[in-house]
Amino acid sequence: MTSSLLDVRRGSQTPRVSTYPPAGLSSGPDIADLSEAAGLVLDPWQRYVLDHGMGERPDGKWAAREVACWVPRQNGKGALIEARVLAGLFLLGEKRILWSAHEYKTAQEGFLRIRELIQSAPDFDRLVKRYWEGSGEQGVELTTGQRLKFIARSKGSGRGFSGDCIILDEAQELTLLQMKALFSTMSAKSIHGNPQIWYLGTPPEDPAAWVYGIRKDGEAGKARLAYFDWGLGDVDPTVSLKARLESYQDRELWYRANPGLGIRISEEFCEDELSRLREGFAPERLGMWLPYAGDEDAGWQVIGQPAWMAAQNVGSQMEGQPAVAVYVPPDRSYAAIGLAGAAAGGGRHVEVAGNGQVLDYRPGTRWVVPRLKELEKHSPSVLVIDDKALADEAEEAGLVVHRATAPDVVTGCQLLYDGISGPDVAGRDVRHIGQPELTDAVRGAVKRDVGGSWAWARRDLAVDVTPLAAVSLALFGHSTPRVHRQKAQPFFGSWR
Known part of the structure; x- marks a missing residue:
């Protein structure tokens, strides 16, 4: 039986x-x-x-x-x-x-x-x-x-x-x-x-x-x-x-x-x-896990945590004509809009654009140009885009675009680095408001070689440096008068 x-x-x-x-x-x-x-x-x-x-x-x-x-x-x-x-x-x-x-x-x-x-x-x-x-x-x-x-x-x-x-x-x-x-x-x-x-x-x-x-x-x-x-x-x-x-x-x-x-x-x-x-x-x-190989303390390899925290000012505001920049990573999974401008009270200010609690750091790219058109009310000094397809779309929508080159990207990265933790202490005049997404990007960023210089890259697949690359590109735009629009009018008001 x-x-x-x-x-x-x-x-x-x-x-x-x-x-x-x-x-x-x-x-x-x-x-x-x-x-x-x-x-x-x-x-x-x-x-x-x-x-x-x-x-x-x-x-x-x-x-x-x-x-x-x-x-x-x-x-x-x-x-x-x-x-x-x-x-x-x-x-x-x-x-x-x-x-x-x-x-x-x-x-x-x-x-x-x-x-x-x-x-x-x-x-x-x-x-x-x-x-x-x-x-x-x-x-x-x-x-x-x-x-x-x-x-x-x-x-x-x-x-x-x-x-x-x-x-x-x-x-x-x-x-x-x-x-x-x-x-x-x-x-x-x-x-x-x-x-x-x-x-x-x-x-x-x-x-x-x-x-x-x-x-x-x-x-x-x-x-x-x-x-x-x-x-x-x-x-x-x-x-x-x-x-x-x-x-x-x-x-x-x-x-x-x-x-x-x-x-x-x-x-x-x-x-x-x-x-x-x-x-x-x-x-x-047996469902056994390999020993974890991620290093939770491996961050802050380029900009140190003390320098980044010292640059934080949650009350910082921009004044005058800010620069707007868009960065899209190679896989086009996300896009971010960065802002940079003169900080009220002196120095320079960077942040990821947003509306209230919703940051302009989102999946895909279809949302970007409509959002850029909304931001035109702030009369930006320049709109910098590091993506051909988005630049084409923005120009077709009537926006004036500066198309970023590789040297522009490198310059933006170095301007942000010098403004936060560069060797010249007096030149550390860049402020940010402590946005977690931007802080996470800084924590996980490393350098990648670009010719004889460098630009931002992510430490591993668990890191996304898109917000950091966007504000760096915006800082390039703000700090480079030759790319500014000729007839931009200043806007005085809050971005948030």
Whole structure:
């Protein structure tokens, strides 16, 4: 007689690390019931994540604004995502749901699976208005107007999509720039809506990946973050590879790290995997993280922190005719508008342009020229643009543009450096107002060679120097009378 499924050993259904905010109620049980109506029967571990990740506060909002789940491959992560997405469409009434993955094929597989689940449940299927495929995107639209969109992440994907729920599959591949774009889409929902972001994946191959920050916050029990990690901790590089490979043969470790072992993964498969992957077995099957290689203290390599803080004056204001500049990085993921001018009371002033609390440092470039036209009311002394396409667009819109050359960019960088921390103490007359985005850029900036000189570059992929490059270019414009407009009229008023 064959053994029943209850007699088969299964992997651990609770994670090694589990932190989540307290909640009075949870939508988890209802989500599991709804999924079962579509033929999706969840494992106990998947229910565990939903129960604690979908907890609700007394005001009806999610206790966890962010949910992170790290589990080795093929354990059933996809079914967990499918359950969350079905709930968004058919239980929670979420208007916009984004499911993104690092690779197109992963996003496409998610779409096909969701379509199959919906079509298998007549009560769900009759609520579908259409399915669509094309232009690298797939999606589902309900008769209620709700939409589920599938995309493969690129340098700028996710821009402009304001979602109630954002699923970030293969989260180990996320970059800082992608997260800036996605968080900007969530900001509109943060006060009156009830948004939630899900991170799901395996430990990254890059030991300085962005998600190490999520891991740090999760293990510390950060508020509004539900965190679940089935992995066995860190790889210990002080132990020899031979000794590590021997330890990986311990089947007890396999069961601790893989909730799907005995359900959808076999011991035989793990044996084959270990023989083929060797050291790769640790992150892939044991969910182990490489020691973090990012250096949190590696910043301030060009302009020192003491000098930058000494130049900060939150009350500083510009007067006269400011210079306006636009910088766009090579990947065109973001753009920034920088300002520079004479500081009231003496010296020079730089800042990232903005309107109230919204900075002109945003994803993409389509917003730039309309915003520049708005800034014309301030009669800038010069408009400097370091991007041919944007310069063409601005001129077509009737703006007078100085097209920055490589020497102009270099000059702006050196003017800012000298004005903040140059060798001539008397020449350190540049002031800023302490904008966090600009400070982050200064902290993470390094030098890149340009001919016999240098310009700004980022220390690593977790840094974006766009705001710094924009204000440096503006400082070039302000400090170079030969590029000024001939008939600009001074504007006296506040920029903020």
